[in-house]
Every structure is written in C-alpha cells, then in structure tokens.
Amino acid sequence: MKQFLILISFLFVYYSTAGIEQAPPNFKVRDKQAVFVDFRRAQYNITFDVQNHRALVETKILFEQKQKGYPLFDLVNRPLSVTIHDKEVEVSLIKTPGDASKLRMIEKELPKGIHQVIIHSEIENGTRFSTNDRKPDWGNVSSGFFIRDLRDRMFLEKYLPTNYEYDQYRMEIDVKVTGTKRWHSLFTNGEKTKVSENHYRVRYPDFYTASSLYFHLVPINRFVRYYLTYPSIDGRDIPVTIYSNYRFYNYLAKKKAWKVMRELEADYGAYPHDQLIIYGTGLRGGMEHAGATETSIVSLGHELFHFYFAKGVHPANGNSGWLDEALASWRDKGYQTVDLPFYDSANLAAHNLYTRKTDKRSYEYGRSFMGYLDKQLKEIGKPGLKDFLRVFFAKRKLTTVTTEDFKSDLEEYAQMSFQADFFQYIYGGHMPPESGHKHVDHDHGGEENPHHPARTEAEMLSIL
Template sequence: MQTTILFSIIGLLYLNSAAFAKLDMAPPNFTINKGQGNAVFVDFTSADYEITYDVKKATTTVISKIHFTNEERGFPIFDLVEKPMRVVIDGKSTDSQIIEAPRSGEDELIEFRIVSEPIDPGNHLLVIEHQIKSTQYSKGGVNSGFFMSDIGSRALLERYLPCNFEYDQLSMRFMIKVIGATEEEVIFTNGKLKQEGNNLWSIAFPNYFNQSSVYFHIREKAGTDILHFEHRSIDDRNMPITIYKTSRGDMEEYKNLTVKTLSKFENLFGAFPHPTLTIYIGGNGGGMEYSGATVTDAWALPHELAHSFFGRGVMPANGNAGWIDEAMATLVGGPYAADPNDIRAMNMSNHSVYYRDNDSNGYTYGMNFLAFLGIQFSKKNNALNMNGFLKTWMEIADHHVTTVQMLQNNLENYSQLDLNSLFQKYVFGKSKIINKFNLPNPHMKIDDETLTQIQ
C-alpha cells in the first residue's frame, strides 16, 4: 500500500511537470557575447511547418511559424543545423547565429543556435525560412525522410527543421506541398495524416511529442512495398500497423516478428503507448526509434519497438538522461544479454548540463546496472523485479519527459531502498569507458551517405 501511494504522488509530479513546468527541466541560461547578454532557453507552445518540395527546381523550402514564451530577457535559444535564409521575431527582421555552450570537463564542443535579437519575457512569434539540402529528387518525384540519430550531437529534428530541445513537448503541424511531380507520392508518418488537395497534405502530431518523436517520410510510391494490417492490442483497440520497404520480397517475416514482440511487451508493460505503429525496413545495418515508428533491420526490431515504450513513450529530458532508455530497451529487447555481475563505476550522467549526445555505455553497463538493481529488489521482496518496475513506471510516466533524478526517485519508491550511493558510483562516477565491449550498435548514424541509401 505504501509503495502504491508513493507512486501515485510521483505520478502527479510527472503530470505537473509536463503541464506547467517545461522550463524547469531546461538547462541554465548562460552569458554570451562577452557579457552583452544571456542566451535563454524558451518554451515552444506550437510549431507549424510549411514544407514545399519543388520537383522541377529540385528545392525544398520550409517556412516555420513558432510560438514560444520566455521567462527572462535575452537571446532565444533554439536549433537548426542549416543556416536560415530569413528570420523574423515578432514582425522584426533579424538573423541567427551559432553559439557554444560553456565547457565542462572532457565533454566535446556543444553548439546551439540563437536569435540575434534579445527579447523581453513574454509570448513571441518566430518565423524562419530555410532550405533542406538532403532531399533526393528524380525527374518526376521526391524522396525525403526526416531520419534522425542519437549517435552524435545535433542529429535529431534540428537536422531538418528549427526546433526546441528534448525537455519541451508541444503541438506540431506539417503542411506538405509537392509542386511539379508526375510520380505518385506516398507519406509515412506517426502523426495524423490528411489529404488536403492534389499533392497537398497536413500532418498533426500529438502534443506529447518532442524533438525526437516525429517520424516523416515522403517517397515515390512506385518501388515501395507496403503492408497494412491491424494488431489487437491488450486494451482492446485495433491498432493500425504499416510495414514498408524499398525492395520487393516477403513481408511475413517482419509482420510475425512485430506481432510476437508487441504481444510480449504489452503483456509485460501494458498497452502500446501510441495510436499507430509504422516500421520502415531500411535500417542500413541498425535502426532508430520514434514515437510509434522505427527505421530498422529485422535483428534490431525488438530493440526499436521497446523504445516506443522506453525512450519515445517515457522520454529523456536531456542528454544526461539519454542512457536510460538505451539501457531499458536493450534489457528487454536485446540484442545483447545483460550481465548483472559486470557493472562499472563510470560517468553516464555527470556530463555538462548542456550535453546533447547519448552516452553509449547505456547499451551495456547501463543495462547491466538495471539488471543488478532488479536482483537487489528481489532480494528485499521476491514480489519485486525490474520488469515490475518498468510496468509501473510506464503507468505513471508515459508521454512525459524524465531526468535521471526522477528515475532514481521512482526506483527508490518502488523498492523502498536507498540507491543514492549506487547511483553516485555507477551513474554519476568519473570513469569514462566508451562501448568497451565493441559490440555492434543497434542504432545507425545518419550521415549524407546513409540518407542517400534509405530515402
């Protein structure tokens, strides 16, 4: 009874953090331009992206309209890898620039983009126009995917669109327009897709999404093998599933593995936490997760489906929390087996507060650490185990962002154990061992060559 009450309280804290305190999870603002002002993190309240593909000109132009609030005067922080052609803040033309975050320890260079105009606290409208350079055009059509990676910095949605950071959840809407296409196009997405006209579509994404959630892929329908079916979820809904790939062949292998894995995870952790599931078999040796979607190969599919629960169901609020979902997804979905006897004192969460990478030790030592904790829980009470914790955590934290401290608090409330010394040693330690096992990473790194292959 005591554990149930404590988890109910933590659940209320998750609800409050998502609804009222997004900026409480943002990193600290910091001084730039030799003391001329502060770079300030902001709260995006909505983002509308008008994306135009011009087949004859082979150009992809995006006009973004972003409503946001800030609590302190300063230069608003956001990110976009491509340099904008036009920046307008509250009707005033300005510019943007790349800045460096304050350095901490051995962490590498961390960059953000800011609006070059300082603004007062309040509600604001930011309009940005830019072009996406990675689109592939043929004589009659377009192939464009917003494929992301958590291997390396600045490789999530900011690779394609101006966006905020993982702590921020918001409503996003795409308006997709294709000009001059003679080939039929098809769109795959984890948002709500609506045909608005000839070669004109809108996509509305759920308001719990953040910069790592969105899945979008438009490509020529010819040469795309598509399978649609439904899965009877544990909550009695018929969940639409789409599996597609760019090569012909039997899709039953992927369908059977998907249904088998979903049934296993739903029995362990509850109903699949998203309205639909989209799977692109094109992982180029690995995969990447989105909220209710994945790019993957068959060997990594269970790992990537686990991420729709852990990582894109309960989502990391920052880079220091990035190891959590990799540890959980690998523990329950492979492709490696946990060794609870092999845990190491190391730094997985003691990076800079501005850290934007994903500590690769989560796949191995992070997974082993969770397995070790599960054994300690069972020693205290044989009714407790790590799968039991993960099920309860999904019930209270699904569709919210989390920090390492929130994870520790939840683990302690579930087990009634003091885990502080263990976290200080095995999570916030000083040693830095990078993927010592030299195992293949279930995730793929997105570079220009990979984009060419999978779009």
C-alpha cells in the same frame, strides 16, 4: 490585434506538456543573456519544388520566454531569414558552455512573455530530387527526417527549426510537392489529412519532442506496403503500416512485430501510440521515433521496446539517454540478473549539462547495471525490475524524464536508497549534473552497438 490573437492561441495550447523546468541553465554569450524557451506550437509549411530541386520551409513558432534575454532554438542549416513581431532579425550560431553543442541565438533581446518567430529555411539534409529528362514534368523527390541519438545535432534540428529535447510541443506540418505530375506518398506518425495527391496536412501529438517526429516522403510507386491493424489489449485496433522493398521482409516484420507487441503489452501495458509504422531499410540496425521505426528485422524487437522506453517515456536530455538504451539492451539479453555490474565505475549520466547525445557505453554498461538493480529488488522481496518498470511507465507515460526521476521513482517503489549505486555506476563517482555541481566532460567512448550502428551520409541517403 495580432498580439492578442497570439495570446489567445497560447492560452488554447497552454495545457501542453512543456518541460521548460528540465531545460539546461541559461548562459551568457558576448555579455548577452541567452535563454531557453518553451515552444507551445510550431507550424511547418514545407514546399518541395521538384523542378528547381529545392525544399523551402516557412516555420511559425509560438513560444513562451520565462525571462528577459535572447531566445534560443536550433537548426543545423543556416536560416534564410528570421522575423520576430514583423521585424527581421539576425541569428547567430553559438556554442554552449563547455562546447558540448551548438545552437541558434536570435540577436534580439525580448522581454518575458509570449512571442512568435517566423523562420524561413531550406532543407538540404535527407532529401534527394530526381529528374526525368524525357518527361521534365515527371520528376520526383524523396525526403526522410531520420534521426540518430549517438551524435550531436542529429534530431529534428537537422531538418527543421526545433528546440532541445526537453521541450514537448504541438507540431503541425503542411507539405506540398510542386513542379511535377508524379504523385507522392507520405509516411508519418501523426494525424494525416490528404488534401490532394501531392499535398498533405499533419497534426502531431502534443507530447512530441525533437526526437519523436517521423517523416518519409516518397514517390507513390516506391516500396511494397502492408496496411494492417493490431488488436491492442485495451480494445483499440492500432493502424499498422509496414513498408520495404520486399514483400518477404514485410511478412517477417509483421510476424515478429505481433509477437513482440504481445510480449510488451503483457509486460508494460497497452501500446502507448496511435499507430505503428515499420520501415525495412535493408541496412543493419535501426532507429526509433514515436510509434515509428526504420529498422532491420534483427533490430525490430529492440526498436519496438523503445516505443515504451524512449518514445513512450522520453529522455529529457543527453544525460538521460542512457536509460532507454540500458533497458532495451537488458531485454535484448533476456532480462538477466547479475550480482554486481561487470565494471567498477562509469560516467553515463554526468556529462556536460548541454549535451544532447547518448553515451555509447549505455548499452553494455547500462544493461549490466539494470541486471544489478533487478538483483537488489528481488533480494528485498520485490518481483524485480520489470515490475518496477510497469509502475514507472504508467506514472511517467508521455512525459520527459531525467536520470534523477528514474532513481527517485525506483527508491519510492523499493523504499530504499540507491544513491550510492547511481553515484558509483552511473555518475562515475560524481554528483548528478542537476545538483549544481561542476559537470564532468567525457568523450562518450564505447563500442558500436549492432542495433544503433554509426551510419554514413551515403547510407542515410540510400534509404530515402
């Protein structure tokens, strides 16, 4: 009966925009066939136990496996237990070919088909408990699932079990805060239902990936908050939440956000998300989620652009991450047109097939390349790259894309080949990794970008 219900649930969510075709190749580990899978739904039941200072998670994942083998997922912290079809199984931490990354392999061979895994784990990253010695029942917790894209394994896997970034799937969270009388607020980019002051249920859009979800749980008296609506060009009133430690920051953020939103909607079309969340951290730089950002005022425009390119059109892998940073940086510098890129050749998108992080040179090198593409389009009588981006966004909105998807759409728009340009300036004189040719290893060097600077763990904890 349980297997039948799982199958029915699978059929119900079959329409979800999965992207298993963009997964890296399966590979062998100790003569075992490790296989990437297609998540269909993940239910995360999270309990923040304030008295015992523990954040425990029960995760139920429904997934489809395309071939016989040992299924893969990822979670940075070691799982407490993993159960497949009512039987507890072992899980190994393995390296991908070429040591590009690590992930978890379930040590049970499964046939092709639909399966459910239950994972018990503990959240240790991005969480801080506080105790009130005079009032033991009035402790609190702050927890933020903040991500970074320039380092490996810094997406949702840092906090919850998830998949590689190619996978789009439905996520639901049930979060409870226990062991305290202190009420808590939840800032998150999903459809939120408040069950009680310390109990929330959230359903997220089916197109979300491991880099989409925004989750920030705080004591109810933390932060100055603005609750507003933005009038989109398509007639919607977009709910907007701006919060920080200072009312003046909120005022400046609102003023700048409205200006940038009008610009972006005019250039690329209606805002693609159901809400807008801006968290003013007090740190320099920022990071985008889907319709939510933790950011400085200086980086706010950069992050809002990413709501279109990065979290409106999602990179499918680390070799595609250069695209959105290149485009955002091109906008940051006023959409400049250049005759030629300033560099002779660079590998921004032909790294190991299993890499998850974005090449740090994507900002400066990618920006120059976009200016070069703009020049070429204008030379053949097209309005320019911005006009193509509007077409590209309309076609690819809410999907995951690769570098080759971008190139093929650009060639269709221009009716000319850009093969030689991508070969030289983006693939570093190598074939694209999807071609089946040997991948190219690289240290992803490059200078730090002010919009996405490296942050210490202490800095990440400071914004909780």
